[in-house]
Amino acid sequence: MKMKKFTACLTAGVLSAALLAGCSGTPAGKAESAPDKNPAQSHSETATEDARFDDTFLAMDTVMTVSAFGPKGQAGVKAAREKIEALDALLSTGSETSEVSRLNAEGGGSLSEDTLALAKASLALYEDTDGAFDISIYPVMKLWGFDRLDDLSADNPDIPTKEELAETLALVDAGELSLDTENSVLTYGLPGMAVDFGGITKGYASDTVIHMLRDMGIRHALLNLGGNVQALGAKPDGSKWRVGIRYPDLQSSDIVGIVSVENKAVITSGDYERTIPGTDYHHIIDPATGWPVENGLRSVTIVSEDGTLADGLSTSLFVMGMEKAEEYWRSHREAFDVIFLTEDLKLHVTEGIAEDFKPADGYKMDIIS
Ligand code: ADP
Numbered sequence: 001m002k003m004k005k006f007t008a009c010l011t012a013g014v015l016s017a018a019l020l021a022g023c024s025g026t027p028a029g030k031a032e033s034a035p036d037k038n039p040a041q042s043h044s045e046t047a048t049e050d051a052r053f054d055d056t057f058l059a060m061d062t063v064m065t066v067s068a069f070g071p072k073g074q075a076g077v078k079a080a081r082e083k084i085e086a087l088d089a090l091l092s093t094g095s096e097t098s099e100v101s102r103l104n105a106e107g108g109g110s111l112s113e114d115t116l117a118l119a120k121a122s123l124a125l126y127e128d129t130d131g132a133f134d135i136s137i138y139p140v141m142k143l144w145g146f147d148r149l150d151d152l153s154a155d156n157p158d159i160p161t162k163e164e165l166a167e168t169l170a171l172v173d174a175g176e177l178s179l180d181t182e183n184s185v186l187t188y189g190l191p192g193m194a195v196d197f198g199g200i201t202k203g204y205a206s207d208t209v210i211h212m213l214r215d216m217g218i219r220h221a222l223l224n225l226g227g228n229v230q231a232l233g234a235k236p237d238g239s240k241w242r243v244g245i246r247y248p249d250l251q252s253s254d255i256v257g258i259v260s261v262e263n264k265a266v267i268t269s270g271d272y273e274r275t276i277p278g279t280d281y282h283h284i285i286d287p288a289t290g291w292p293v294e295n296g297l298r299s300v301t302i303v304s305e306d307g308t309l310a311d312g313l314s315t316s317l318f319v320m321g322m323e324k325a326e327e328y329w330r331s332h333r334e335a336f337d338v339i340f341l342t343e344d345l346k347l348h349v350t351e352g353i354a355e356d357f358k359p360a361d362g363y364k365m366d367i368i369s
Pocket residue numbers: 132133134135137141196197198199200202228268269270273283284285286287311314315319
């Protein structure tokens with residue numbers, strides 16, 4: 001396990017964590033790691049409060065970096081990875097043996113503790129977002145081919161027909177899912193329904209791990225789960241973590257701004273993350289139409305103490321579009337803040353986070369109040 005001096009900022013919405021030295025406005029591609037602070041130290045229990053331990057690994061189809069500080073840092077990083085891998089095994093739609101695959105094959109069934117928590121949060125969001133967040137979207141994801149992107153060819157993208165979409169959309173309605181919280185049982189109301197927690201899983205994972213690390217006595221930690229960032233405390237030197245918001249194109253390493261946070265999740269949904277080869281069709285689907293959302297937004301970043309909520313809302317507000325999303329924020333402003341990036345590459349930032357957000361050179365921002 002390596003220990004490094006931490007100097008850093010991270011880029012939300014990227015596949016790999018970028019550790020930037022003095023990173024104000026610095027593109028993630030220019031990232032550089034700081035030299036090891038104390039490489040000889042091997043007994044983590046004697047490590048100082050600012051000693052950093054980290055691990056980078058693949059899980060949930062993305063690159064994850066977990067960093068934790070202090071005497072419990074090494075144990076924290078190990079426990080974090082184990083928890084994330086366990087959640088991946090439980091929730092992966094791509095694995096036949098996952099709990100989610102079992103539920104989808106059997107039209108529901110009993111839920112483990114984590115799946116119950118995710119189902120509760122997802123169904124509450126479905127109600128609260130007027131159906132913008134709908135975990136029963138999975139049959140439509142499959143129809144588009146998002147479950148087999150590697151097999152699709154750019155020459156023959158195989159876009160669903162109107163008839164196929166209409167038929168498949170008939171299975172999409174989280175209102176037909178009934179959750180018995182007492183007995184931890186989920187029942188699907190329509191034959192052929194299937195769920196996917198992909199719009200909320202990484203935020204739930206980061207939130208769960210942050211609570212676990214705090215309970216272990218760790219005071220400073222940072223998780224970057226494929227661009228979904230969540231921080232425990234501030235940096236060991238007391239300053240805030242700096243998280244970059246990426247330019248909405250995976251080919252670019254530019255950032256459009258930096259948000260400074262402590263004890264918060266910073267989670268982005270964008271139209272550039274996963275697309276059908278040869279097209280711009282991306283993986284956030286409007287449950288009302290079955291089509292990838294196209295409403296003038298390029299990305300939505302949610303900043304909140306609650307990682308699960310931040311992830312669910314990044315997807316939901318992207319689906320709602322700017323106007324409805326602003327309204328939603330106004331009626332829930334205590335719970336979260338938002339950074340919208342529109343197709344003209346302007347930033348629109350809610351007032352709760354405005355002081356902690358800095359647009360990169362050349363980008364304009366307005367404040368939503
Ligand atoms: P990422 O997974 O890249 O961080 P999101 O959090 O926005 O991005 O999640 C996108 C995933 O959410 C999709 O891959 C799909 O599994 C799921 N999804 C897509 N549309 C919806 C929707 N309207 N409601 C709930 N989940 C959705």
